[in-house]
Amino acid sequence: MHSELPAVPGTTPMPEHRVAISExxxxxxxxxxxxxxxxxxxxxxxxxxxxxxxxxxEGADPG
Ligand SMILES: [Zn+2]
Known part of the structure; x- marks a missing residue:
């Protein structure tokens, strides 16, 4: 039984998360x-x- 998701080329597995607040x-x-x-x-x-x-x-650390 194969239930693995296919790897998508051109995507980074862990995108950077940098939150900014705009007013x-x-x-x-x-x-x-x-x-x-x-x-x-x-x-x-x-x-x-x-x-x-x-x-x-997303599993990223704030800050
Ligand atoms: Zn994000």
Missing amino acids: RGSFCHATCACGWYSPARRSRDLTRREAEDHLAA
Whole structure:
């Protein structure tokens, strides 16, 4: 029984995750170097938490 996923050429197995928080007016959102981004929030605290959730979900260390 073979259930291995085929390797995809041209993709890095571990993309870098670097989260930055951008503010626009009273809203802010987090963006990551991997292409992920959070929805715009009015709470920077919530944005930071979502960014940390993303890093944790991807297995990356925050900071
Ligand atoms: Zn990421």
